[in-house]
Amino acid sequence: MRHAQVLLSVHRKTVIRLSAGLVSLAALAAGYWLTGFDQAASEAQVPSCLLPPELPSAPHAGMVWVPPGKFDMGDDRYPEEGPIHATRVAGFWMDRTEVTNAQFAEFVKATGHVSQAERPVDAAQYPDLPAFMRQPGAVVFSQPAQLKDRSDLSQWWQYTPGAQWRHPGGTSTHIHGRGQFPVVSVTYEDAWAYARWKGRTLPSEAQWEWAAQAGQALATQDHDQPHGANTWQGIFPVLNSADDGFVGLAPVGCYAPNALGLFDMLGNVWELTRDVYTANHRTESIKSLDPDASGVRNPQMRQRVIKGGSFLCSPDYCMRYRSGSRQPQEEDLGTSHLGFRTVLEAPGP
Secondary structure (H helix, E strand, O other), X not given: XXXXXXXXXXXOOEEEEEOHHHOOOOXXXXXXXXXXXXXXXXXXXXXXXXXXXXXXXXXXXXEEEEOOEEEEEOOOOOHHHOOOEEEEEOOEEEEOOOOEHHHHHHHHHHHOOOOHHHOOOOOOXXXXXXXXXXXXXXXXXXXXXXXXXXXXXXXXXXXXEOOEOOEOOOOOOOOOOOOOOEOOOOOHHHHHHHHHHOOOEOOOHHHHHHHHHOOOOOXXXXXXXXXXXXXXXXXXXXXXXXXXXXXXOOOOOOOOOOOOOOOOOOOOOEEEEEEEOOOOOOOOOOOOOOOOOHHHHOHHHOXXXXXXXXXXXXXXXXXXXXXXXXXXXXXXXXXXXXXXXXXXXXXXX
């Protein structure tokens, strides 16, 4: 749904609604999706990071085993993260990185999949949207030169017709040479289709959080801004000092993995889960897997839980670079700070 839980003014006259999960959009235009940038010059400047080699005997290429266990799930930083409760998780395999542009391109080539951001919005389903938001597109950040009121989100992001996974910053941007960057501007349906093509699924919120904790007791303990992750350092959204080495999106695997061998579980991009979002952990999520399932068409069920924060999270605005953090994300709205990884529920090594 492209209506929002946060009201903002567009062109000072049209009021629209956009997902609360987009509150932390920032830095993209100042990072690697610069509108009108010099393509030839930029190609030589694209960073890359080498992943450590996998064992030849690895049963599932690109995945690591997450053993079963019991842990305290949730956090106490924001109301939606509680209450903290004991949760048991069976073992599963998980992608060691976020799904990349190269991997998603392989999927599109093999299946002909057309992402939701490449399709126009059904005007009958969303009659109140302004015409430009019915065009194919996604939400893109534009870093403000100055900040007047940080409650006005329209100062630093906007719905951009033509933005999609191949052109995350709009039609004048591209992913050439960025095959190892996380794919973004994809939706729940796109992620689910990719996972199904691979014979996998998306992680549940509990699976994702257990994997991010990597066997450590982190509930209420990991509130500090992580040093080994791509987050925002400075005053959001006008100044990012890039102390972590990146102003915008980073290629996968540029920071050390956690104890399980999983890269970028915190920061870089938010990651989709298969769980329907609820206001807190007191209400059990409806774990509908298939986006075509009848229940998903209920307007109250059109948001999924996203986890891990992104390169836009900062101590002064979005402290969601934590294992227990969670946000809602509208199922059919592509954004430039959101990606995903898959899991395989199969026997361990």
